[in-house]
Structures are given as structure tokens and as C-alpha cells.
Amino acid sequence: MRLGEACVTYLQNYQVLSSRDLYETRALLAELNSIDTLDLIERHASFDVSIHGVALGDLQVLHSSFGDCRIQLRTPESDNDALFMIIPTEGGGSVQHQGQNYTISTKRGMIRDMRVPLFADEDRFACLGVRLPKDIIARHCRTLLGNDMPTMDPGFEISLDLDTAPGRHVCNTLNYIAQALDDPLHNLDNSIVLNSLQDLLLTNILMMFPNSCSEQLNGKPKSNAVPHYVKRARDYIHAYAHTAITLETLVQHAGCGYRTLQMAFNAAYGMSPMAYLRSVRLNNAYNDLLNDADGAGVAEIAMKWGFAHAGRFARIYARQFGVLPSETLRKRQ
Known part of the structure; x- marks a missing residue:
């Protein structure tokens, strides 16, 4: 709408x-x-x-x-x-x-x-x-482009056409974020979720609205996937999946721009780095549901791994494992 x-x-x-x-x-x-x-x-x-x-x-x-x-x-x-x-x-x-x-x-x-x-x-x-x-816009642009970032920070056209597909997409994204912050994320203190929403909005603004970096952002990266970039990012994801991992953090440890890293992950695993991160967190949530000694419930474990919306967590969990989180929990009990 x-x-x-x-x-x-x-x-x-x-x-x-x-x-x-x-x-x-x-x-x-x-x-x-x-x-x-x-x-x-x-x-x-x-x-x-x-x-x-x-x-x-x-x-x-x-x-x-x-x-x-x-x-x-x-x-x-x-x-x-x-x-x-x-x-x-x-x-x-x-x-x-x-x-x-x-x-x-x-x-x-x-x-x-x-x-x-x-x-x-x-x-x-x-x-x-x-x-x-x-400085936040420039930092995120550097995260996306890596070494392809121009020396000048991104400058935007002042007028924004909201009646185009890119304009409508940014409007819908901002509308989604505003509604999510009000409910169900009201009073949520979860840096994983909030940082991912910030990254989503910044990426949409930079990619969809004309700016001085648009040519680089919408072009192809200068280098193809480099295997050690993937390994660095993959190892970091597995070690720190319980913490807030943003685009900036991931590319810092990978040593390349996000677009290059994304292509490398797609080549290696058939998914983006953030989709890989979500898969790792889902696997960790599965293990906790099955083995947690403290008796944590579905909502608590979902929140621990950055899934704030219980219904959405249940859907993506079922897609990955073929069962609902509550069914896995019953096996432990």
C-alpha cells in the first residue's frame, strides 16, 4: 500500500x-x-x-x-x-x-x-x-563498495520521485520499518534486529535514489569472488552469530566490498552472506531448542538468535527443518 x-x-x-x-x-x-x-x-x-x-x-x-x-x-x-x-x-x-x-x-x-x-x-x-x-551514509556506502568507493562522499539529488518502482520500494521499506518499530518491536532492545533494519534502509536509499555513487553501486564489482574472502566471513559468522553482525562488520572481516562478498557467497553456497548468517542462526536455534539445559522456550531462543517476530521465525524455521519450533522443543521435553 x-x-x-x-x-x-x-x-x-x-x-x-x-x-x-x-x-x-x-x-x-x-x-x-x-x-x-x-x-x-x-x-x-x-x-x-x-x-x-x-x-x-x-x-x-x-x-x-x-x-x-x-x-x-x-x-x-x-x-x-x-x-x-x-x-x-x-x-x-x-x-x-x-x-x-x-x-x-x-x-x-x-x-x-x-x-x-x-x-x-x-x-x-x-x-x-x-x-x-x-558520516553514516558514507560509511555504509564504503561497506557496499569496498575499494570501489569514490573519494567524495555520496551526494543525493534533492527531489525524490516516489511514483517510480524504486521510489515506491523505498516508501514501502520505510513504512514497514516504522510499523515494525511501533509493533511488534516496541521497546525491543536487540541490536541484531535494529542494526539489520538500519542496514536495510540505508542500502535501499543508496541503491534506489540517484546519488554521486549510483554508477558504482549499480555496476559490476571490479573483481570476482575470492575464496579467502568467503572463508573469513564464513568463519566470523560461525564464531559470532550470537552477536550483532552488520554489513560493515562482515565486510571488515572479509576484506572486500559487500557486492564482491555477496557474489562470492552465491558462488560458494548459493546464498548471500546475510542469508548464510540466518541459516547459521536457525541451526543454532534448532540446537538450543533440542538441547538447552536451562529450559528456555521458543520465544526466548528465537530472540537470542535475532528473530524478534515469533510467527515469522516459525515460518522460516519450518521451511529449513520441515517442522515447527514447538515440535523440536517437544522432543527435548
């Missing part, structure tokens, strides 16, 4: 601000250095601001709405060295940024530089947003 096509709530468990008082909202947002000015254009309109936000690893995911009204806002110049991706979920408007005018709607978003001031005229507007620190 496209964002904005249905009445969907986002991040309801992570409220930052809720107010119908324009002056209170101005003061709070100014204190956070988020805006310089905020004005209500229609005198009798229904101003009802709601902002929700949650950390996703090194990123921050937000949802904001201002009610059934038209507003104008201006953000200040800042030393915040980050980008901010805006994916509208309702309404639309116009934005002035870096000397250019942009239209935003449920079919067109944007990636803005948070250091540069912005002026926006928004009508009945709501959006999902993601704060993307530039």
Missing part, C-alpha cells in the same frame, strides 16, 4: 510533541533549534501538531503532522552535518532549499541538507522523515 493512500498511524508509541497551541509549538520547536518561524496561514484552520520519533541505530525516524491547516515554516542554518529524507504521507506543499523551488507530495519527496536553511509552505501536510548523518 502506498504511503498516504489510507489512514495509517506511525510511531504512536514514540510521541515527542502533541499540541493544538501554535505559540507553544513555536516555542518548543525553536528551543530544539528545529525552526526559526512557524505561521498558520488560515486563521480559523484546525492546527493540531503531532510529532513522533524513535532512534534506529545511528538514524532517527520521525513522523510529523500539523493538522487540517496550511502552515509556513522556516528552518535555521545549523551545524548539523546530516541529511534529512522527507517522505510525505498526506497533503503537499512547496519548498525553497539551496536556491531552488521544489514540490513535495505523496508522489514526490526530498532529501535536504540540514545545515542549509529551508522555507516550506505546506497544506494539510504529514510526512515520515529520516535523519541521515553524512
Whole structure:
């Protein structure tokens, strides 16, 4: 389902601000250095601001709405060295940024530089947003490309076409992550799951939205699979499957870019490195279900190995072993 096509709530468990008082909202947002000015254009309109936000690893995911009204806002110049991706979920408007005018709607978003001031005229507007620190984007790009990484950090086109297949894919991915963080992952303290969601979102943004590294990201790696890369990554997976293993961690120990490593794993095992990691964790979960001396249950063992959603764990477990986790557990009992 496209964002904005249905009445969907986002991040309801992570409220930052809720107010119908324009002056209170101005003061709070100014204190956070988020805006310089905020004005209500229609005198009798229904101003009802709601902002929700949650950390996703090194990123921050937000949802904001201002009610059934038209507003104008201006953000200040800042030393915040980050980008901010805006994916509208309702309404639309116009934005002035870096000397250019942009239209935003449920079919067109944007990636803005948070250091540069912005002026926006928004009508009945709501959006999902993601704060993307530039060093984190650059680090993830290096993880994907390895030695093929250009000397310049990736720079994005400001306007985002959300009505294309790549745009819809990023929207759907962000929608999935926002819903997952709200439920069932509310209050989840599991770095394996959260880091994998961060990696998923960063990879989608870099691969799907035009940027200065798009040519390298969408091209073929310069070298084919090298067997010792596979062995290093494979041995690391087996030794540390119980910990958070991200793309960055894996390629660091493999000694090559992710795309090269992925091709090598596909050649060696018929699956990607992360699929191999999942298979190892499933095997470890199987052994725990069969042999755990502490009497841990299915949910506890699934969580231990990074599977936060019990139903999804049961499905992929059954695909790999031909039985449900509960059936394996009964053998132990």
C-alpha cells in the first residue's frame, strides 16, 4: 500500500510533541533549534501538531503532522552535518532549499541538507522523515563498495520521485520499518534486529535514489569472488552469530566490498552472506531448542538468535527443518 493512500498511524508509541497551541509549538520547536518561524496561514484552520520519533541505530525516524491547516515554516542554518529524507504521507506543499523551488507530495519527496536553511509552505501536510548523518551514509556506502568507493562522499539529488518502482520500494521499506518499530518491536532492545533494519534502509536509499555513487553501486564489482574472502566471513559468522553482525562488520572481516562478498557467497553456497548468517542462526536455534539445559522456550531462543517476530521465525524455521519450533522443543521435553 502506498504511503498516504489510507489512514495509517506511525510511531504512536514514540510521541515527542502533541499540541493544538501554535505559540507553544513555536516555542518548543525553536528551543530544539528545529525552526526559526512557524505561521498558520488560515486563521480559523484546525492546527493540531503531532510529532513522533524513535532512534534506529545511528538514524532517527520521525513522523510529523500539523493538522487540517496550511502552515509556513522556516528552518535555521545549523551545524548539523546530516541529511534529512522527507517522505510525505498526506497533503503537499512547496519548498525553497539551496536556491531552488521544489514540490513535495505523496508522489514526490526530498532529501535536504540540514545545515542549509529551508522555507516550506505546506497544506494539510504529514510526512515520515529520516535523519541521515553524512558520516553514516558514507560509511555504509564504503561497506557496499569496498575499494570501489569514490573519494567524495555520496551526494543525493534533492527531489525524490516516489511514483517510480524504486521510489515506491523505498516508501514501502520505510513504512514497514516504522510499523515494525511501533509493533511488534516496541521497546525491543536487540541490536541484531535494529542494526539489520538500519542496514536495510540505508542500502535501499543508496541503491534506489540517484546519488554521486549510483554508477558504482549499480555496476559490476571490479573483481570476482575470492575464496579467502568467503572463508573469513564464513568463519566470523560461525564464531559470532550470537552477536550483532552488520554489513560493515562482515565486510571488515572479509576484506572486500559487500557486492564482491555477496557474489562470492552465491558462488560458494548459493546464498548471500546475510542469508548464510540466518541459516547459521536457525541451526543454532534448532540446537538450543533440542538441547538447552536451562529450559528456555521458543520465544526466548528465537530472540537470542535475532528473530524478534515469533510467527515469522516459525515460518522460516519450518521451511529449513520441515517442522515447527514447538515440535523440536517437544522432543527435548
